[in-house]
Amino acid sequence: AQSVTQLDSHVSVSEGTPVLLRCNYSSSYSPSLFWYVQHPNKGLQLLLKYTSAATLVKGINGFEAEFKKSETSFHLTKPSAHMSDAAEYFCVVSDRVDYKLSFGAGTTVTVRA
Amino acid sequence: DTEVTQTPKHLVMGMTNKKSLKCEQHMGHRAMYWYKQKAKKPPELMFVYSYEKLSINESVPSRFSPECPNSSLLNLHLHALQPEDSALYLCASSQETEIYGYTFGSGTRLTVV
Numbered sequence: 001a002q003s004v005t006q007l008d009s010h011v012s013v014s015e016g017t018p019v020l021l022r023c024n025y026s027s028s029y030s031p032s033l034f035w036y037v038q039h040p041n042k043g044l045q046l047l048l049k050y051t052s053a054a055t056l057v058k059g060i061n062g063f064e065a066e067f068k069k070s071e072t073s074f075h076l077t078k079p080s081a082h083m084s085d086a087a088e089y090f091c092v093v094s095d096r097v098d099y100k101l102s103f104g105a106g107t108t109v110t111v112r113a
Numbered sequence: 114d115t116e117v118t119q120t121p122k123h124l125v126m127g128m129t130n131k132k133s134l135k136c137e138q139h140m141g142h143r144a145m146y147w148y149k150q151k152a153k154k155p156p157e158l159m160f161v162y163s164y165e166k167l168s169i170n171e172s173v174p175s176r177f178s179p180e181c182p183n184s185s186l187l188n189l190h191l192h193a194l195q196p197e198d199s200a201l202y203l204c205a206s207s208q209e210t211e212i213y214g215y216t217f218g219s220g221t222r223l224t225v226v
Contacts, residue, residue: 043218046215101215
């Protein structure tokens with residue numbers, strides 16, 4: 001069984017300040033982990049993925065995430081928020097057993113000017 | 114081509130209508146998926162096709178009928194829907210295993226009246 005907990009339902013930051021979105025996971029196997037972003041009325045865009053290679057993963061638009069097995073965490077960070085980062089973010093896990101993904105509940109990011 | 118294309122983008126249908134959603138990808142992906150997403154919620158898996166065969170049906174009501182005519186196309190046939198079926202319907206595709214991540218389409222916004 002696998003599951004994901006996004007620890008913050010809403011994060012508000014000022015433009016130019018760091019962003020931290022927290023994600024903890026549970027998986028019976030060695031997991032694959034993903035962060036997706038969804039802008040209003042749009043589909044999901046893959047930001048980055050962890051698939052058992054380097055534990056620090058760099059993604060698009062300046063985002064990165066660190067896989068910490070001991071803490072079962074996969075937090076997403078960005079050093080400087082931009083107005084265009086305002087969106088819904090989903091942490092997703094797969095235990096590679098079947099084709100199913102488990103989604104977190106999502107974190108809404110707002111960016112203040 | 115690195116996209117999943119969904120048509121139509123918006124659809125309004127009555128409860129007695131029959132309509133279809135279409136999804137197309139030309140990335141050579143052999144797994145394709147239908148997800149349903151209600152407002153402010155993560156996507157929920159409906160169906161999985163692997164090598165053009167239905168491999169997972171998440172106990173979806175029979176008023177939703179998927180079809181995979183070939184490796185590039187995925188349809189979702191709709192009949193006698195209810196207002197609570199109004200949602201964003203997302204199509205996704207992936208290589209044989211999910212390790213590389215899913216590619217999502219931008220979705221079809223369905224309203225049942």
